[in-house]
Amino acid sequence: MRIPAPNNTPVANEEVLFQHVQFKTGQRIHTIGQPFEMLYVVNSGFLKTVMIDELGNEQVLSFPMKSDLLGVDGIHSKFHTSEAVALSDCDLILVPFKKLTALGKTYPELEHAMYGVMSRELVREQAMICMLGTLSAEGRVARFLVSLSDRFSQMGYSHRIFNLRMTRHEIGSYIGLTLETVSRTLSALHEIGWISVDQKTIEIKDLNALRNLRRLPTAKARKEKKTAAAVAAAMSRQQQNAGQAASL
Amino acid sequence: MRIPAPNNTPVANEEVLFQHVQFKTGQRIHTIGQPFEMLYVVNSGFLKTVMIDELGNEQVLSFPMKSDLLGVDGIHSKFHTSEAVALSDCDLILVPFKKLTALGKTYPELEHAMYGVMSRELVREQAMICMLGTLSAEGRVARFLVSLSDRFSQMGYSHRIFNLRMTRHEIGSYIGLTLETVSRTLSALHEIGWISVDQKTIEIKDLNALRNLRRLPTAKARKEKKTAAAVAAAMSRQQQNAGQAASL
DNA sequence: CGATACCTTGATTCGTTTCAATAATCGTGG
DNA sequence: CCACGATTATTGAAACGAATCAAGGTATCG
Incomplete structure (x- = not known):
């Protein structure tokens, strides 16, 4: 508030x-x-x-x-x-x-x-x-990150790189997921290159992609394509006609 | 409000x-x-x-x-x-x-x-x-019914029998479930005798059981026990040491 | 430096959604 | 009043996503 x-x-x-x-x-x-x-x-x-x-x-x-x-x-x-x-x-x-x-x-x-x-x-x-009523795990984590980014930005800090002050368990509790799912989702977002994760340090690499995220391709689908970059390209194509996401 | x-x-x-x-x-x-x-x-x-x-x-x-x-x-x-x-x-x-x-x-x-x-x-x-962050489908539907019961009671209407003014789809949207899951859960609660459902008419038969509900036995487990009454008895035993549920 | 808390990743299970088909109810106009 | 289409509800089978269980790894704090 x-x-x-x-x-x-x-x-x-x-x-x-x-x-x-x-x-x-x-x-x-x-x-x-x-x-x-x-x-x-x-x-x-x-x-x-x-x-x-x-x-x-x-x-x-x-x-x-x-x-x-x-x-x-x-x-x-x-x-x-x-x-x-x-x-x-x-x-x-x-x-x-x-x-x-x-x-x-x-x-x-x-x-x-x-x-x-x-x-x-x-x-x-x-x-x-x-x-909580509508979004998938990926959507929730993405919105959580976007929300943090917005708030840090409003406070005059970097909106690209910041430290999570809370544990995966606390994040999960906040957005209605288990800590394992939070961890996996952060790894998946890292894998496709939208963010970079190192423990509590988060670097946002594609804020718009995160804003518009509804669902990620499955891990299987990701493996079929060879490189993370190729997947990222496919995703941004897929999202071009998505409307502006509402802010958290 | x-x-x-x-x-x-x-x-x-x-x-x-x-x-x-x-x-x-x-x-x-x-x-x-x-x-x-x-x-x-x-x-x-x-x-x-x-x-x-x-x-x-x-x-x-x-x-x-x-x-x-x-x-x-x-x-x-x-x-x-x-x-x-x-x-x-x-x-x-x-x-x-x-x-x-x-x-x-x-x-x-x-x-x-x-x-x-x-x-x-x-x-x-x-x-x-x-x-939305913690409860199962059964818990959500149960709390929804308890909440309605409380509110009708406050308005001077019966807290035991009332009509849902909204569709299953609207209920599902409210508590973060699909309309099919809402329908199935109402049927399950009916089957074990805690409520009676006839389209939009709901009769609450065991308000306390609904208040304390966390998880229902699976449909398979319910079929193993012969009668709905036996299951209901088992459930209330299981719930005797549950604390007072917070009201919705 | 060791103990503890925290994080990642994998395999499996379980619950809910999705898809689909049928039935019941409601409102409307012939 | 009943037939009609449209909306709403029920139920089943299959697919999917997240939780759970489990193990190993990494940071953190005293």
Whole structure:
């Protein structure tokens, strides 16, 4: 859940108004069942949010990073229904919800921004539901990579090369696959030359191909063609008349 | 997205403040790309909301009914990203967003209620993501039925017997399955006696079993045991130490 | 440096989709 | 009112994709 970078809003001096807190890798920002009091804006670092189902299985819901908003799930019931964990050392801005709503009265733009942020998160989750409901394993992994690329790019980092801060298991949980399938799919995308994978380092080589990906040729079909390059060429031909993919 | 029934809020006379509109079965309330101006509260009737992906496939996102809120997806980008279709004749309350935010300033409770509603919808969608990421076909269908049962019950209707207003295809789209799998799963649940299915009429016979369902015995295993009753008994034994299932 | 967590890859199994054929239901107009 | 076509639902058989089981390899952290 991204919020606008501090700009010309009436509360641009939020660094003064709101306290910061640091969390170390592995620390929990809030836990399931904990009373809701604060929202948190990520100032730096990487996190995950997870739900725990009846059997104790973790399900990853999001990977918040700089300028994303945390803790909104607690507004409704006054208790958090998910937990947030730091995947790296983090610096978070504390936003007491009471204070926020109070400020909203004097600064209508702030209130409006909150509606916007929550609405956007709703739309993002809808896209997620759509993906989980319709896409194959390859499509999910591809969209996940594209989404990361877009977000890193928005943060001013390279959209071509980046490090995954999460494990294959966490990725799989996020996009509804097993860690083995994630690993295999990354290898397949590597094999056809759309990305390059070295452990947690990802290099995107053909972002458009990833954006438009619906289904990959089978491993058997790939072996029949001799070179990865030939397959890649065939794929891009096949995809020329595919519409612009919706962003994750 | 349910909103509180009109009670002692300062805007309890919403019937006066806000206009009603009727929609006939099949009519669209709003379409994708349409400029956002209004929210809609369902006063009566049943609807579906859908996204259309790049290839023109419909994906069902929700089945709003009485007291649910429609159109929130448009707040963020000022355009609707989904469309809402009436599955039966409907009566909707029009809520111009401008008017709502204006009223929010004089009635802080209203503004707070909006945050609550949006937060709840966020949590609901998270549960949906969790379901799509982890549950088998049987689990999904079971949760879908439980969810409908709960909602009908909240609306004062029977939680035991109700009519599905949507097709198997729409159900499948909603929970990420093909219509054939939905049909087969309903038949299987019927066979073991947890529900009774006759076309669109569903009778829930064992709500708790449905709530706790994770996986059904295979059709082969079911045939080995002679009677459906024996299987049902085995299943409930197997489920006695399952925790309370989270509601959809 | 050793222990542990994480990743890759292969073989096999299992569940869901796909394809296909039949049946039931609904709405509509003769 | 019934016949008609169209939509919706059921069921079976086969194909496919992802999960599971299993083993070996590689990074990471104390």
